[in-house]
Amino acid sequence: HPAFLRQRAHEVVSWRTYAEQQERMKREVEVIEAKQKEHRMEYEKKQQKLAHLTWRQRKAVLYKANKHLMFSRPKERTEMDKNVLSVIVKGDVDGSVEAVLNILDSYDSDDECKLDVIHFGMGDISETDINLAEAFNGECLNC
Structure with a gap:
């Protein structure tokens, strides 16, 4: 009987551990889904604000909003250490560029x-983009 009890106790502990892991994963999924919903609502709210604009006007508004990301002065660049990833983001539609910039902004x-x-x-991606990327x-x- 002791071997049976030991085996049964092991099964109970394994089951409880499994149930706890499942519950923890369920909570994590809920948190992830809530964050995704929040990001989606923010994105849709931004899109609604820009919906009445033409694509050129939208591009101008997004350029002004993200201009701070575009350029650093050369003096600042020379002082940077080697742990820097410089990127140029190009896309076929405004929404995909904006989505990537939002992700990079986080x-x-x-x-x-x-x-x-x-x-x-x-x-x-143009030759100018490639040359700029090489320079930095x-x-x-x-995208």
Whole structure:
């Protein structure tokens, strides 16, 4: 009987551990879904504010809103250490560029590696974009 009791106790502990893991995963999924819903609502609210504008007007508004991400002065660049990822973001539609910029804007590990958006816009990656990326030892992202 002791072997049976030991086996039964092990099964009970395993079941409880499994149930706790399932409950923890369920709570984590709920938190993730709530954050996704919040981000989606913010995005839709921004889109509604821009819905009455033409794509050119929307691009101008987004440029003004994200202009602070675009350029740093050369003096600041020479003082930067090597833990910097410089990126150029290009996309075929305004929404995809905006979505990528929003994701990059939420980046919060600057102490490990600084993220620097040096240019963004719509259209194909051009030779100018490639030259700019090379000048800053960066990468071009196409979305």
